[in-house]
Amino acid sequence: MIELKGLTKRYAGKSVVDDISLTLEDGEFGVLIGPSGCGKSTTLKMINRLIPASGGQILLNGDDVADLPVEQLRRRIGYAIQSTGLFPHWDVARNIATVPQLLKWPKSRIDDRVDELMALFHLDPAEFRGKYPHQLSGGQAQRVGVARALAADPEVLLMDEPFGAVDPLTREVLQAEMKRVHQQTGKTIVFVTHDMDEALSLATRIALLNQGRLVQYDRPIELMVEPADDFVREFIGQADLGLKLLSRRWVHQYQREARLQQTETLDSLHAHGWLIDDQGRPSALAGARLDDADAITRVKPEWIATPEMSMKEALSRMVWYRVMVLPVVDDAGKLIGEVGMQGVMGMQDEPEGALS
Structure with missing residues (x-):
């Protein structure tokens, strides 16, 4: 042009x-x-x-x-x-x-x-x-x-x-x-x-x-x-x-499949897994807090990630809310994956499409 x-x-x-x-x-x-x-x-x-x-x-x-x-x-x-x-x-x-x-x-x-x-x-x-x-x-x-x-x-x-x-x-x-x-x-x-x-x-x-x-x-x-x-x-x-x-790498390049817990109560959540509501939206997560690996954490709207979000913003949310992973949701708020600290630290290996 x-x-x-x-x-x-x-x-x-x-x-x-x-x-x-x-x-x-x-x-x-x-x-x-x-x-x-x-x-x-x-x-x-x-x-x-x-x-x-x-x-x-x-x-x-x-x-x-x-x-x-x-x-x-x-x-x-x-x-x-x-x-x-x-x-x-x-x-x-x-x-x-x-x-x-x-x-x-x-x-x-x-x-x-x-x-x-x-x-x-x-x-x-x-x-x-x-x-x-x-x-x-x-x-x-x-x-x-x-x-x-x-x-x-x-x-x-x-x-x-x-x-x-x-x-x-x-x-x-x-x-x-x-x-x-x-x-x-x-x-x-x-x-x-x-x-x-x-x-x-x-x-x-x-x-x-x-x-x-x-x-x-x-x-x-x-x-x-x-x-x-x-x-x-x-x-x-x-x-x-x-x-x-x-800031030039995106959540969708690093998101992975979310592990769902087959349970309906917070008390029975264990290890690492997501609890979702009847519309598929994430409501709680077990074993993801930086300061307490056994804690059960209710999902807050402020630390939900979207596929188009930069990894810089995702990392900032992880650090601020002291969680190892974030839920990744679609436009309807439905859980479609997760992105975590491990993905951030693995960025020395360029994923396909990172140079965009």
């Missing part, structure tokens, strides 16, 4: 982007990251020609962006920025509809698209359609900004540090929302950040830049386990590398 060939940008004879070449396939989530001044935002802005390139070539789905009329190019590319850029005198619905209105879509089509995107970003149209930007929280405004960027169904979405101005809790929620939206829409996304944890959480491909040059372009797992040099190793950070690895 996007190909950069020897992309270069010079100011006063100095290269701020120096001969970058990379390819991002259709539907991938690419992250540009690096220290301040490394050229990541400049690279992003050259893709939609907000900044003209000094050299090299940018292809969008095979088309050279330099040959496209700028209006046509920007209709094919959505753009979301840190400050959202919402028009303060327009309500949420009109802000989202900005580009479709410029394209002269029929009103009914615009209304349907606005409602569709508001639902996608968990913004109730009945509550938010008529609100103005000053009436929104930072997270809500950012959702509206991304929805506006997607309104005309562009081929590519560019995002320039979109979550950098929100608090850590809101940022984590927005990251989860962005992963969900990416999975549901299949859009090709190019995302700029300075936060390695954010990059590892979101990306299918990461481009690490330094002083205008591309140092390494890889999938997140490969970036961590096979860093190109000491700069990459130091930028990723070694102190919590194990936890970073766990």
Whole structure:
């Protein structure tokens, strides 16, 4: 979908982007990251020609962006920025509809698209359609900004540090929302950040830049386990590398069959086994506490795992609730397996599909 060939940008004879070449396939989530001044935002802005390139070539789905009329190019590319850029005198619905209105879509089509995107970003149209930007929280405004960027169904979405101005809790929620939206829409996304944890959480491909040059372009797992040099190793950070690895591995890759106890009472539970209710949901577990191997533990909603949960989050729940295993449940809450400390510790052996 996007190909950069020897992309270069010079100011006063100095290269701020120096001969970058990379390819991002259709539907991938690419992250540009690096220290301040490394050229990541400049690279992003050259893709939609907000900044003209000094050299090299940018292809969008095979088309050279330099040959496209700028209006046509920007209709094919959505753009979301840190400050959202919402028009303060327009309500949420009109802000989202900005580009479709410029394209002269029929009103009914615009209304349907606005409602569709508001639902996608968990913004109730009945509550938010008529609100103005000053009436929104930072997270809500950012959702509206991304929805506006997607309104005309562009081929590519560019995002320039979109979550950098929100608090850590809101940022984590927005990251989860962005992963969900990416999975549901299949859009090709190019995302700029300075936060390695954010990059590892979101990306299918990461481009690490330094002083205008591309140092390494890889999938997140490969970036961590096979860093190109000491700069990459130091930028990723070694102190919590194990936890970073766990953030890119999923419960479904390590879950095993749960052992059920054929009993209806807590008192008769023994050894290691699960007690389930009449709907197949886990209710208690024997022999799994870190501090008491004989204890019977009632299942709490807070430490239930799902197949799509990261192993980092699963491990965190095990440690916090002091249990050796977690129940893995489906969308209906039915027990479908378990995941435990033993699985976490066995992660030196890469399971099939871990490098995803």
